[in-house]
Amino acid sequence: MSLLDSTDEVAELRTDVVARRRFWSVARLRGEGTAARRAWRSTYVRRVVAGDAIVAVLAALVGRLLPDTGPLSATTVPWPVLVMPLVWVGAMAIARTYEERFLWVGPEEFRRVFFAAALLLAAVGTISWAFKLELARSFVVVALPLATVLTLLLRYAQRAWLHSQRVHGRFQQTAILVGHRNGTAELHAQLERQAKHGLRVIGVCLPAAEPAGTVFDGLPVLGSFADVVDVVRRYEVDTVAVLPSPELDGASLRRLGWDLETTEAELLLAPAVTEFAGPRVGIRPVSGLPLLHLERPEFRGLRRVTKDVFDRSVAVITVVLLLPVLLGLALAVKTTSRGPVFYRHERIGKGGEPFQVLKFRSMVPDADKRIEALMELNEGNAVQFKMKRDPRVTRVGAVMRRFSLDELPQLFNVIGGSMSLVGPRPHVTREVEQYGFDMRRRLLVKPGITGLWQVSGRSNLSWDDSVRIDVRYVENWSLAMDLMILGKTLGAVVRGSGAY
Numbered sequence: 001m002s003l004l005d006s007t008d009e010v011a012e013l014r015t016d017v018v019a020r021r022r023f024w025s026v027a028r029l030r031g032e033g034t035a036a037r038r039a040w041r042s043t044y045v046r047r048v049v050a051g052d053a054i055v056a057v058l059a060a061l062v063g064r065l066l067p068d069t070g071p072l073s074a075t076t077v078p079w080p081v082l083v084m085p086l087v088w089v090g091a092m093a094i095a096r097t098y099e100e101r102f103l104w105v106g107p108e109e110f111r112r113v114f115f116a117a118a119l120l121l122a123a124v125g126t127i128s129w130a131f132k133l134e135l136a137r138s139f140v141v142v143a144l145p146l147a148t149v150l151t152l153l154l155r156y157a158q159r160a161w162l163h164s165q166r167v168h169g170r171f172q173q174t175a176i177l178v179g180h181r182n183g184t185a186e187l188h189a190q191l192e193r194q195a196k197h198g199l200r201v202i203g204v205c206l207p208a209a210e211p212a213g214t215v216f217d218g219l220p221v222l223g224s225f226a227d228v229v230d231v232v233r234r235y236e237v238d239t240v241a242v243l244p245s246p247e248l249d250g251a252s253l254r255r256l257g258w259d260l261e262t263t264e265a266e267l268l269l270a271p272a273v274t275e276f277a278g279p280r281v282g283i284r285p286v287s288g289l290p291l292l293h294l295e296r297p298e299f300r301g302l303r304r305v306t307k308d309v310f311d312r313s314v315a316v317i318t319v320v321l322l323l324p325v326l327l328g329l330a331l332a333v334k335t336t337s338r339g340p341v342f343y344r345h346e347r348i349g350k351g352g353e354p355f356q357v358l359k360f361r362s363m364v365p366d367a368d369k370r371i372e373a374l375m376e377l378n379e380g381n382a383v384q385f386k387m388k389r390d391p392r393v394t395r396v397g398a399v400m401r402r403f404s405l406d407e408l409p410q411l412f413n414v415i416g417g418s419m420s421l422v423g424p425r426p427h428v429t430r431e432v433e434q435y436g437f438d439m440r441r442r443l444l445v446k447p448g449i450t451g452l453w454q455v456s457g458r459s460n461l462s463w464d465d466s467v468r469i470d471v472r473y474v475e476n477w478s479l480a481m482d483l484m485i486l487g488k489t490l491g492a493v494v495r496g497s498g499a500y
Helices: 003-027 039-065 079-094 108-130 137-167 181-193 225-235 250-260 274-280 302-321 323-336 367-377 395-402 410-416 439-444 463-476 479-495
Strands: 173-178 199-206 219-224 239-242 266-269 281-286 289-294 342-348 354-360 420-422 448-450
Touching (some): 039 079, 079 108, 079 137, 173 181, 199 225, 302 323, 302 410, 410 448, 448 479
Parallel strands (some): 173 199, 199 219
Antiparallel strands (some): 281 289, 342 354
């Protein structure tokens, strides 16, 4: 054996060790096989089914106990309590809410639960009318909607528990990335940021064969495109994520899919526009071919009017409800430090138009003049100035900043139309001047009091992460997303994550 051959074998062994180390750090099963490592999936599904059945029984009991259904007998179990869980679980199964591809992440599971409940309610009403069944109206009106709400809440709780476990490294699915270097690096970074999705990458397959022992982006190169199936079998891979590549045309992908059918791995195809327009991508049949259809983002029209009306209405109601708090904070600012109660600062809004953002003053009056002397102590990102212990912040200001109370006057900006409740972070002119092409998309909408940046780390975010998060919101906004962000904002404010 030559020295070169020996070196290659050592490098290949090193690559194999790195990949298997990542694999077993995910498995955490002391060398158990694939079946044991994947057992949690079936356990999770059984828990979901059991939870749906229990929820159905509880909803049936509530419906049975209502006044117009008669008292609940202590010796006989009413038939709705027995039938309800069977019918409910059956409806969920028909709607395919127990399929693993709809669980774990994404809104599809909740959509299917809601669709199954609506269909069941319509079916019960139609059948009872057609066959003149004596079914208590209170049972139909209360039990089925209650079962829907409880099912959605329970499934959300189960998913939140799973996500928390995955963040700590449990219940992971091993994955390999197949594509070119730039694409695999970007997808790997995205998967690392979203640990709750549970995909743990153990290696990559690149177009051309690389020397044994090559490590790319912290991942071992396990082979070329031709070696994907062999890699899947060797490392018992759960998921193969394929990125757009000229080498993997339609015929090649079809053959890869056929070959993977002999394994336990699932095949995922990542479209090139996933990062900014994922929710707007759908499958559209054209001439018998399933083509990706990219919907236009809605920057005007009825949905925008609805958002504007919702923002201003909620802002007015919030100001009325929080009026004592606003007056108390104003009094605290005025009596504890010299200067005005409110701080007005120019920010750039929709269409690049400047506006005056309104906040409770949390710093000394000459704070703007002292910023140049503090630039060397910047703890923010490359564009935004931030300090965890800024000497310009007053004592009352530090408390307000900790819980974002200083931003409450921005509700008046929302009422005036220069801001939204939810939107991109309002930046100053100096920051806007450093925007790249992608970042200028955020100027198509109004900035927000809160947004994805608020619930994703705030000041702890890098500039690149801020760009990614803001543009993702602009591209994919919806009223449902706004409500979700508003709900998560409360938790982010209480935790004070990134607030300084």
